[in-house]
């Protein structure tokens with residue numbers, strides 16, 4: 001598999017009231033085309049900072065990021081982001097919210113009818129075609145996230161960046177959305193970068209899990225390959241000893257290695 005994103009020696013400093021704060025310190029890794037890579041780490045370690053850099057929403061203090069052989073110097077439709085809080089415009093319908101992205105990306109390249117069909121197609125992908133003309137206030141939290149994912153997919157991104165997209169949802173809705181993302185990924189072969197705090201979610205969805213060290217000066221701790229066959233079923237995995245072994249390795253990193261490291265530095 002070829003690399004679609006390369007993160008090379010990236011550091012990120014923030015200027016705060018109490019002085020300079022080094023959030024990320026010389027982070028390097030590559031994201032392979034078509035893979036699902038999860039970023040996991042303790043709260044405040046720098047996961048969103050890293051995702052924002054890949055999205056091009058911020059620029060690194062040093063180092064560089066490359067997407068498809070081009071330096072990332074700002075946001076672009078080939079890297080679509082979905083945040084924890086859907087961020088749909090409340091006065092627009094689901095169709096109109098997706099249309100905003102489609103109009104922006106396919107201006108001049110799709111006819112009006114093609115755009116309408118493409119909007120419906122993407123809402124169908126996330127099973128939300130029934131709510132085309134509803135406003136965000138008329139649908140549930142899980143449904144809003146689905147529409148947010150449809151809006152991102154409608155941009156035909158090469159990479160889908162998901163910043164804790166299921167964090168605010170109840171366990172059952174979360175499970176349905178995780179299944180939807182896995183199904184869509186299998187269908188479209190989109191590259192996905194997912195921030196999560198949930199070890200089970202990381203193992204279920206990912207091809208690799210990137211475990212970050214605690215901040216400040218966070219960096220890549222370990223990268224774990226999740227070599228479980230696809231399609232994956234949460235029910236079948238519950239009895240799979242290898243699944244439990246992989247889960248255990250992440251827990252060990254987060255709750256034993258990282259705590260030890262933090263104490264060593266204390």
Ligand SMILES: Nc1ncnc2c1ncn2[C@@H]1O[C@H](COP(=O)(O)OP(=O)(O)OP(=O)(O)O)[C@@H](O)[C@H]1O
Nearest residue numbers: 014015016023042043044045046047048049050215
């Ligand atoms: N704009 C900023 N200015 C100053 N400090 C910042 C800024 N953005 C992030 N930080 C700091 O950088 C560190 C990493 O923050 P970030 O939000 O990336 O962590 P995170 O791993 O995504 O956290 P969480 O899991 O709680 O969402 C934190 O200590 C945070 O306070």
